[in-house]
Amino acid sequence: xxxxxxxxxxxxxxxxxxxxxxxxxxxxxxxxxxxxxxxxxxxxxxxxxxxxxxxxxxxxxxxxxxxxxxxxxxxxxxxxxxxxxxxxxxxxxxxxxxxxxxxxxxxxxxxxxxxxxxxxxxxxxxxxxxxxxxxxxxxxxxxxxxxxxxxxxxxxxxxxxxxxxxxxxxxxxxxxxxxxxxxxxxxxxxxxxxxxxxxxxxxxxxxxxxxxxxxxxxxxxxxxxxxxxxxxxxxxxxxxxxxxxxxxxxxxxxxxxxxxxxxxxxxxxxxxxxxxxxxxxxxxxxxxxxxxxxxxxxxxxxxxxxxxxxxxxxxxxxxxxxxxxxxxxxxxxxxxxxxxxxxxxxxxxxxxxxxxxxxxxxxxxxxxxxxxxxxxxxxxxxxxxxxxxxxxxxxxxxxxxxxxxxxxxxxxxxxxxxxxxxxxxxxxxxxxxxxxxxxxxxxxxxxxxxxxxx
Amino acid sequence: xxxxxxxxxxxxxxxxxxxxxxxxxxxxxxxxxxxxxxxxxxxxxxxxxxxxxxxxxxxxxxxxxxxxxxxxxxxxxxxxxxxxxxxxxxxxxxxxxxxxxxxxxxxxxxxxxxxxxxxxxxxxxxxxxxxxxxxxxxxxxxxxxxxxxxxxxxxxxxxxxxxxxxxxxxxxxxxxxxxxxxxxxxxxxxxxxxxxxxxxxxxxxxxxxxxxxxxxxxxxxxxxxxxxxxxxxxxxxxxxxxxxxxxxxxxxxxxxxxxxxxxxxxxxxxxxxxxxxxxxxxxxxxxxxxxxxxxxxxxxxxxxxxxxxxxxxxxxxxxxxxxxxxxxxxxxxxxxxxxxxxxxxxxxxxxxxxxxxxxxxxxxxxxxxxxxxxxxxxxxxxxxxxxxxxxxxxxxxxxxxxxxxxxxxxxxxxxxxxxxxxxxxxxxxxxxxxxxxxxxxxxxxxxxxxxxxx
Numbered sequence: 001x002x003x004x005x006x007x008x009x010x011x012x013x014x015x016x017x018x019x020x021x022x023x024x025x026x027x028x029x030x031x032x033x034x035x036x037x038x039x040x041x042x043x044x045x046x047x048x049x050x051x052x053x054x055x056x057x058x059x060x061x062x063x064x065x066x067x068x069x070x071x072x073x074x075x076x077x078x079x080x081x082x083x084x085x086x087x088x089x090x091x092x093x094x095x096x097x098x099x100x101x102x103x104x105x106x107x108x109x110x111x112x113x114x115x116x117x118x119x120x121x122x123x124x125x126x127x128x129x130x131x132x133x134x135x136x137x138x139x140x141x142x143x144x145x146x147x148x149x150x151x152x153x154x155x156x157x158x159x160x161x162x163x164x165x166x167x168x169x170x171x172x173x174x175x176x177x178x179x180x181x182x183x184x185x186x187x188x189x190x191x192x193x194x195x196x197x198x199x200x201x202x203x204x205x206x207x208x209x210x211x212x213x214x215x216x217x218x219x220x221x222x223x224x225x226x227x228x229x230x231x232x233x234x235x236x237x238x239x240x241x242x243x244x245x246x247x248x249x250x251x252x253x254x255x256x257x258x259x260x261x262x263x264x265x266x267x268x269x270x271x272x273x274x275x276x277x278x279x280x281x282x283x284x285x286x287x288x289x290x291x292x293x294x295x296x297x298x299x300x301x302x303x304x305x306x307x308x309x310x311x312x313x314x315x316x317x318x319x320x321x322x323x324x325x326x327x328x329x330x331x332x333x334x335x336x337x338x339x340x341x342x343x344x345x346x347x348x349x350x351x352x353x354x355x356x357x358x359x360x361x362x363x364x365x366x367x368x369x370x371x372x373x374x375x376x377x378x379x380x381x382x383x384x385x386x387x388x389x390x391x392x393x394x395x396x397x398x399x400x401x402x403x404x405x406x407x408x409x410x411x412x413x414x415x416x417x418x419x420x421x422x423x424x425x426x427x428x429x430x431x432x433x434x435x436x437x438x439x440x441x442x443x444x445x446x447x448x449x450x451x452x453x454x
Numbered sequence: 455x456x457x458x459x460x461x462x463x464x465x466x467x468x469x470x471x472x473x474x475x476x477x478x479x480x481x482x483x484x485x486x487x488x489x490x491x492x493x494x495x496x497x498x499x500x501x502x503x504x505x506x507x508x509x510x511x512x513x514x515x516x517x518x519x520x521x522x523x524x525x526x527x528x529x530x531x532x533x534x535x536x537x538x539x540x541x542x543x544x545x546x547x548x549x550x551x552x553x554x555x556x557x558x559x560x561x562x563x564x565x566x567x568x569x570x571x572x573x574x575x576x577x578x579x580x581x582x583x584x585x586x587x588x589x590x591x592x593x594x595x596x597x598x599x600x601x602x603x604x605x606x607x608x609x610x611x612x613x614x615x616x617x618x619x620x621x622x623x624x625x626x627x628x629x630x631x632x633x634x635x636x637x638x639x640x641x642x643x644x645x646x647x648x649x650x651x652x653x654x655x656x657x658x659x660x661x662x663x664x665x666x667x668x669x670x671x672x673x674x675x676x677x678x679x680x681x682x683x684x685x686x687x688x689x690x691x692x693x694x695x696x697x698x699x700x701x702x703x704x705x706x707x708x709x710x711x712x713x714x715x716x717x718x719x720x721x722x723x724x725x726x727x728x729x730x731x732x733x734x735x736x737x738x739x740x741x742x743x744x745x746x747x748x749x750x751x752x753x754x755x756x757x758x759x760x761x762x763x764x765x766x767x768x769x770x771x772x773x774x775x776x777x778x779x780x781x782x783x784x785x786x787x788x789x790x791x792x793x794x795x796x797x798x799x800x801x802x803x804x805x806x807x808x809x810x811x812x813x814x815x816x817x818x819x820x821x822x823x824x825x826x827x828x829x830x831x832x833x834x835x836x837x838x839x840x841x842x843x844x845x846x847x848x849x850x851x852x853x854x855x856x857x858x859x860x861x862x863x864x865x866x867x868x869x870x871x872x873x874x875x876x877x878x879x880x881x882x883x884x885x886x887x888x889x890x891x892x893x894x895x896x897x898x899x900x901x902x903x904x905x906x907x908x
Contacts, residue, residue: 003527004465004530005465005527005530005531006464006465006530006531006532008462008464008465010460010462011458011459011460011462073457073459076458076459076460077459077460077538077832077833078460078833084531088605106560107833108832108833108834108835109833110872114833147833150829150830150831151542151831151833169875169876169879170624170872170875170876170879173875173876173878173879173882174835174872174875174878176878176882177826177829177830177835177875177878177882178829178830179830372631375604375631375632376604376631376632376633377604377605378531378562379531379532379561379562379563379568379601379605380562381562381628381631416872418564418624418628418870418872418873419872419875421623421624421627421628421631421873422623422624422627424627424628424630424631425623425624425627428627428630428631
């Protein structure tokens with residue numbers, strides 16, 4: 001049907017395996033290092049934090065990893081997610097380009113995050129774990145893990161960055177509706193939190209601080225494991241259900257994407273859409289342009305250093321090689337709380353280093369311009385994070401118009417903005433400002449990177 | 455597949471016609487009366503408010519009315535909506551019943567309301583109308599019409615009940631994101647609003663007042679038409695896309711609903727799911743139990759009078775025969791703003807009077823109990839309105855358990871609660887109270903019903 005808008009698959013077509021990009025990388029990922037010895041860590045080093053099944057996925061080189069049936073059984077509550085052609089946006093832009101988006105906002109928590117929250121909760125449950133601790137920024141991840149915890153009877157504690165906790169009471173209410181506990185970070189519940197509060201009782205918090213708190217809880221209590229919503233290899237792996245579905249859905253469209261776009265904070269929604277397509281390319285398929293879009297106020301891929309760094313402010317995590325702004329870097333205020341992380345997933349960093357993807361940074365106002373235009377054409381109000389991908393897709397479509405090229409553009413609509421309407425109110429009130437990060441502060445944060453022999 | 459959870463249809467299966475229950479009613483609907491002459495109104499009387507195509511639908515006795523392709527083209531942005539089996543809820547209740555729900559929250563505005571907002575905007579546009587005025591309570595309807603207005607280039611003005619305007623800034627932000635204007639009601643922009651404010655400058659407003667304001671704007675300005683999100687026959691008609699899809703989806707399940715449930719405020723989401731099933735019955739098919747669920751604090755079907763009444767507080771609308779609490783009745787505070795209307799759709803009232811449906815009223819706390827249990831099992835956080843349907847579905851499933859009957863239950867999940875999380879916060883804080891309406895006030899409101907010769 002030539003005017004088809006929405007490409008849906010039934011639940012039997014949810015992928016049966018996750019796709020592991022590590023199997024097809026032209027050069028292997030640098031190893032993860034122990035923060036003390038600076039030697040490569042083994043699975044046993046990670047056991048205090050993660051169940052063994054996830055550790056093995058973290059280091060796996062297998063191309064395909066089976067998705068256990070109980071996890072597919074949960075996925076089918078909302079997956080496969082639709083691939084939608086943005087015909088009204090194309091028309092408004094008067095572009096010869098075709099614009100498609102994969103809509104991950106249909107999940108119960110409203111974003112792509114349950115794709116990994118569900119397997120993480122399930123593997124923990126299989127190993128007998130009954131309590132999980134984690135951090136969240138804007139709250140997409142915290143609500144996703146709370147949802148997964150509710151399904152499998154796991155108690156979840158979420159350390160939410162203080163400024164988001166105060167600004168987004170509805171996201172916190174969602175976390176509590178799923179039965180989890182939500183604590184503003186820095187908190188008095190951990191040494192890491194108390195140390196920060198001692199220096200600054202009004203600290204707005206950061207993802208790096210909240211990670212330290214959540215890791216500390218798990219490290220100190222053998223009953224508790226830790227769960228991370230992005231950055232790690234097994235998180236990227238779980239997210240690939242999305243890109244695999246998109247490949248099947250493109251077979252229905254008769255089109256083939258020339259440009260694939262995702263926003264990047266820790267890298268997980270980007271990886272989820274992009275890795276399966278990149279895998280096709282690395283196994284001899286067609287080369288496509290792949291663009292990672294990040295906030296100009298927290299530009300790890302475009303302005304960070306590719307170096308070993310800690311994942312958290314308190315330096316409790318292993319060292320990973322990634323594009324980083326330095327673990328002490330605190331970005332200025334902006335509304336895409338999910339993109340406020342100092343580092344980038346090692347796998348995403350690695351493929352950027354290998355020249356397999358492009359990266360681009362935007363300030364927030366122009367992203368909201370694009371998001372509002374998208375909402376008025378396509379109905380869906382994007383999350384502030386996803387507005388970065390929309391901005392890039394619109395710019396690429398306008399380039400196609402200038403160049404007279406009927407390219408096919410695909411982007412990931414990683415989540416809806418229902419819990420972020422305060423940001424839209426600020427936008428309409430003219431109160432969104434585009435703050436630059438402090439160059440001096442970045443230089444200082446980068447100077448503080450741990451020294452690791454090359 | 456025996457363990458299937460989600461029953462999806464592709465967009466080619468969106469119904470091509472709306473179903474008009476009027477064609478199958480055993481007894482015709484009582485006529486709509488002119489408020490002055492108290493004689494039946496003709497199409498010309500309604501022309502100041504509505505485009506002729508909608509007026510003709512309002513009085514049509516045709517069983518099927520074609521859905522114009524441009525409307526189906528918009529429906530495919532989110533329709534067909536999924537039919538989902540609530541397997542985890544069944545398990546938590548340990549019931550032999552099968553519980554299904556039709557999930558209308560996947561629409562861009564998050565509820566069933568765009569099913570009629572889109573055709574209403576389109577028919578107005580076809581007649582050259584460029585401005586629409588309407589009212590909204592909780593904001594589901596206002597945001598749906600704002601969305602539809604954005605698609606067809608129509609300026610939309612929404613009078614939102616003051617108490618909801620203040621309590622739900624995110625819903626208002628959604629209306630504004632779609633480019634519409636949102637005004638708290640009572641306002642100084644209309645005679646009706648000014649009259650209320652003169653008596654009570656702090657009036658919290660009501661749907662009846664907001665309707666008066668919106669109708670007045672349209673009645674006074676030939677450039678503006680009025681749009682109503684519930685109650686009227688053409689609104690019920692448009693909503694039947696949902697029930698028709700549900701019938702097709704049940705063919706995929708191998709089950710057949712014994713009990714069908716919807717919450718009722720003005721009646722539109724209930725009618726949309728129920729009327730197509732009821733039509734099958736009236737044409738000789740199987741009899742099913744059909745239950746309308748309303749709030750105990752605003753119980754038009756269970757405690758109202760079946761009588762001619764005005765649709766608004768200012769008495770600007772025609773008189774319709776319906777279950778009513780009286781147009782001056784103001785319900786006590788509760789969180790399902792979409793169910794705070796003094797009257798019930800004439801078609802829903804009529805079939806209740808004919809004994810074709812049951813009605814039941816619940817206070818809000820028990821509805822939230824059920825809604826939270828549902829969220830923890832099925833992930834979706836229901837709107838406070840939809841929690842009434844969840845409560846009834848759970849109660850029916852528990853009855854099945856007591857009676858050992860493996861019945862099939864279907865309910866309409868009319869919308870998600872992402873914009874209503876303040877109500878969940880109040881629930882968890884123990885601040886939700888079950889207020890009864892004032893019996894004296896109800897008696898007075900009913901005593902004030904207009905006198906109409908039988």
